[in-house]
Structure formats: C-alpha cells, structure tokens
Amino acid sequence: MNIVMNTQRYAQMIDGKATAQKVLEEIKIEVVGLKAAGIEPCLAVVLVGDDPASHVYVRNKVEKALFVGIRSLEYRMSAETAQEVLLQKIDELNADAAVHGILVQLPLPDHIDETAVLQRINPMKDVDGFHSENVGGLSQGRDVLTPCTPTGCIRLLKDTLGNDLSGLHAVVVGRSNIVGKPMAALLLKESCTVTIVHSRTQNIQEICKTADILVAAVGKPKMIDASYLKPDAVVIDVGINRIQENGKNRLVGDVDYEDALTVALAITPVPGGVGPMTIAYLMKNTLEAARMQAKQI
Structure with a gap:
C-alpha cells in the first residue's frame, strides 16, 4: 500500500468518537434484522x-x-x-x-x-474475547470473538489507510494479554509485518522509527514522542493515564500527542480516540455472538 506523504507535517486526528458512532449505527441496523428473524x-x-x-x-x-x-x-x-x-x-x-x-x-x-x-x-458468549479458546483461535487466524479494544483499533486503521493493510510494518509497544498480544495477532491476520517491543527490548526507539503503524499500549504517560516516529506513521494510542499538569488533572495517552502531530500522518487523541471504539466493539461482539449461537440451534 502507498501511504500519501504528509507534506504539511501536521497529522490528521483519527476521530474515535465519530467512528464509534458509525459502528453503533451499523450495529443498530443489523440488530433490527436479527430481531426480524426472531x-x-x-x-x-x-x-x-x-x-x-x-x-x-x-x-x-x-x-x-x-x-x-x-x-x-x-x-x-x-x-x-x-x-x-x-x-x-x-x-x-x-x-x-x-x-x-x-x-x-x-x-x-x-x-x-x-x-x-x-x-x-x-467461549461463544465471551464478548470480551479473553477465554483461552478465543485467544488460541485468534492466534490460529480463526474467526472467533476477539478483544474489543484491539479490534476497534483495526477498524480505525482501516478507516485511515484503507482495508488493505498487507505488507505494512506495525510495531506494538506493550505485550499485555488484553491489548498488546491480541493486537499483534490481529495485525498478523491483516498480513502486516509485526514487531512487539516491551520493557526488555533493546533499542526501542530505533525499532519504533521503522513502523508504518505504531500502536502504543504500555501504560507510560507520553513515553512516545516525535523522536520515536517514522515520518508519516499512523499512530494508535491505547494508553489512558491520569497525570497532574499545570496544577490540573489530565488524561493523556502513551504518546506525546502535540509532539507526534508534527511527524505522524494520523494519530488518535486521548481521550476521544480508542476508548469509544472499545464499547462499540463490545456491542459488535454481542451481535456476532448472537449470530454464532443461532447457527448452533
């Protein structure tokens, strides 16, 4: 895939609220259809x-x-x-x-x-996607219920870059069972080349700078700044950290948003980026679970 260069050096904000609302509207229509089928x-x-x-x-x-x-x-x-x-x-x-x-x-x-x-x-009712049957199924590339946050991240990436993510280098910062590992598995399913970096990784900054897609899910406020980013990378910030800044409580991500704006092609804000997608994809998983179970009757 060819990524259009950001010549203005000011990133597009990936609006998670707007995308989540679009997903919910899609689900609403599908729910009507299911109810019509009993x-x-x-x-x-x-x-x-x-x-x-x-x-x-x-x-x-x-x-x-x-x-x-x-x-x-x-x-x-x-x-x-x-x-x-x-x-x-x-x-x-x-x-x-x-x-x-x-x-x-x-x-x-x-x-x-x-x-x-x-x-x-x-496992067929596990709408969080945390049961080992679903975790294993995801690692094998099977169609199973997958964790809501990383699945929502994939939707944001596709809305930003198009449906074909194949061949892009994705770096996932963090290896948690809730986000990091399933995020890597979903990116592999999309035929990305995937690298996971974590607390024991050497040369994290250099590795991050090779990423077309960078997903930050490490839980460290503003850890990722512009020096970690390849020009025109797409940045998905999963972090939610509460800090005190200028005497006020603030929610910030794992990415220094203002600094990253000068280098990235597109970036999710915190709040208003990944968070709304998590709940939207919980609804999507409930819909898919209902469909799966109906086929078993």
Whole structure:
C-alpha cells in the first residue's frame, strides 16, 4: 500500500468518537434484522465490588446497548462475594439460551481468581474475547470473538489507510494479554509485518522509527514522542493515564500527542480516540455472538 506523504507535517486526528458512532449505527441496523428473524441479542454484565471507574464503564455499556437495541441485564454483587457464588452466576448465564454475551467487569476483588472466572464463561458468549479458546483461535487466524479494544483499533486503521493493510510494518509497544498480544495477532491476520517491543527490548526507539503503524499500549504517560516516529506513521494510542499538569488533572495517552502531530500522518487523541471504539466493539461482539449461537440451534 502507498501511504500519501504528509507534506504539511501536521497529522490528521483519527476521530474515535465519530467512528464509534458509525459502528453503533451499523450495529443498530443489523440488530433490527436479527430481531426480524426472531433473535433478540442480549448482553449480561456482572459487576463485583464498588470500583467507581467500573461503575462508569458499566453504565456506558448499558447505555450503548440500549441505543443499538441490544437487551442488557445487570448483576451487581458486593466486594465480599465469594468466588464460588460468582462462578455459579456465570453457570446460570451460560445455561440461559436467551443470553448471548457475558461480560464480567474487571478488575475483580483480590480474593477472586480472575483467570478462573474468565475461563468459566462459555467461549461463544465471551464478548470480551479473553477465554483461552478465543485467544488460541485468534492466534490460529480463526474467526472467533476477539478483544474489543484491539479490534476497534483495526477498524480505525482501516478507516485511515484503507482495508488493505498487507505488507505494512506495525510495531506494538506493550505485550499485555488484553491489548498488546491480541493486537499483534490481529495485525498478523491483516498480513502486516509485526514487531512487539516491551520493557526488555533493546533499542526501542530505533525499532519504533521503522513502523508504518505504531500502536502504543504500555501504560507510560507520553513515553512516545516525535523522536520515536517514522515520518508519516499512523499512530494508535491505547494508553489512558491520569497525570497532574499545570496544577490540573489530565488524561493523556502513551504518546506525546502535540509532539507526534508534527511527524505522524494520523494519530488518535486521548481521550476521544480508542476508548469509544472499545464499547462499540463490545456491542459488535454481542451481535456476532448472537449470530454464532443461532447457527448452533
């Protein structure tokens, strides 16, 4: 693919809010079609504890489900809930044919084994894409439910560069199970040449400067500045970091946005970039889960 050079040296902002809204409108139409066929997509969200951020996330997810016409169920449990009680609730939701997607909001209280909980969810209802069956399927290039954030990143890249990403060199900064690893797998599925860099990588800056696509998901505020970027790279900033700047609290990404603007072809802002795409693709996964399960009947 030929990337048009940014001769003005001022990057295009990749508007995640606008793209997420477009995705939600697409889903809304598809949900109408499913309902006409007698299938009402349903998402069950389980929230354990009183983490304020988790409550905000759950409220946003429920609002978006209402917008696209997906039925949502909420199950709120106290922070003292025993692991076995949570697992029993997951078993109930797995057995309920009317529920197509199950999401257990993370993080969980310390006494609950996160892996045991995520593994208990039926892989066909695992709309977070965290079950090992789905993780393995993604690594094999199979069509499975994939993690929402990296899948949303792929949509942003395609809307920016076109549907054919093949041959482009993508560097992923970070190797987390939630973003870094699945992001790399999805980019490989798109026939990109993929490099992952992390805390033990030598010459990170030099490697990043070879990237046509750079995805930052490392959790370090403004770690990536213009000196890390190849001219006209497309930058996807997954980081969300709260910092104090000039006496005020600010949300910033892993990329120094203002500095990167002078070099990149296009870049996602924080906030308003990747974040809205995550919830949009949760709705998309719920829709796909409903379709998958309908084929099993």
